[in-house]
Amino acid sequence: MVEDRCLRCGQEGEDTKGQTNSAGVSVADSGLSGQTEISYYMKADQNSRSASGLVVRNKEGRIVVAKSTLHENIASSFAAEAYVGFQATRLGIQLGYHTLDIIRDSKTVITKCQNANRDRSEIGAIISDIQSLKDYYQEIRFYFIPRLENTETYRLAKETLKKGEEQYLEGGT
Numbered sequence: 556m557v558e559d560r561c562l563r564c565g566q567e568g569e570d571t572k573g574q575t576n577s578a579g580v581s582v583a584d585s586g587l588s589g590q591t592e593i594s595y596y597m598k599a600d601q602n603s604r605s606a607s608g609l610v611v612r613n614k615e616g617r618i619v620v621a622k623s624t625l626h627e628n629i630a631s632s633f634a635a636e637a638y639v640g641f642q643a644t645r646l647g648i649q650l651g652y653h654t655l656d657i658i659r660d661s662k663t664v665i666t667k668c669q670n671a672n673r674d675r676s677e678i679g680a681i682i683s684d685i686q687s688l689k690d691y692y693q694e695i696r697f698y699f700i701p702r703l704e705n706t707e708t709y710r711l712a713k714e715t716l717k718k719g720e721e722q723y724l725e726g727g728t
Contacts, residue, residue, distance in 0.1 A: 595643050595659075596708035597635055598716050603628055605635060607642065608711030611650070618707075620650075621724045623715035636661045637678040637685070640668055644688045644695070653693045658700040668697045 594612070599605040604627055611620035626635075640657060647655045659665060667674050667682045674682040689695050702709075715721060 593643060593646060594705055594708045595639055596705050596712045597639050598709065598712040599632065599635070600716055604716065606712045606715035607639065608708040608713075608715060609642075609646065610708050610711065619726070621711060621722065623711050623722045625715060625719065625721055631677060633663075634678050634681060636664050637667070637681040640664055640697075641681055641685050641688075644685050648688060648691045655692055655695045656698060657695065658698040660700055660702045660705070662699050665697045665699055 594610045595607065597605055597607045604625065606626065607624045609620070609622040609624075610618055611622075612618055636659070640659060643657055644655070657668070664678070664682075667676070667678065668685055671686070673679065676682075711722075
């Protein structure tokens with residue numbers, strides 16, 4: 556099982572300080588094991604809660620890992636969109652990937668992640684955290700994806716928010 560620890564401080568878990576109605580991320584690894592895709596989605600409700608869904612697929616398209624996480628006291632949807640990118644980048648490290656393609660539905664966040672200059676917006680600290688993780692990879696790229704192409708992770712996040720239960724499944728679902 557993959558440990559969910561902060562790469563900066565080593566503490567278990569890391570609470571998100573943002574919310575979003577949707578943020579899709581796909582992470583692909585082109586290492587020795589072939590291509591792996593990680594799709595990510597975040598869904599929020601009116602009570603400042605959100606849930607994120609994460610689906611890892613192997614090169615045949617089979618689900619290898621499915622993970623969902625609940626987040627409380629969400630302050631900003633813009634920050635949550637950036638935090639999704641941070642979580643995907645961190646998960647890639649935890650799973651041992653060396654090459655990543657992160658694909659999400661927020662063009663603003665993608666642009667900020669692609670830019671090496673210090674970001675001074677409300678998500679600047681999160682973008683800085685993403686930038687600091689780039690050194691763990693041989694290559695990392697950020698691309699835009701339409702929201703409609705992330706249905707499996709959307710359903711996972713929606714069900715997690717509805718039931719109030721987190722999940723972590725390995726070896727297929």
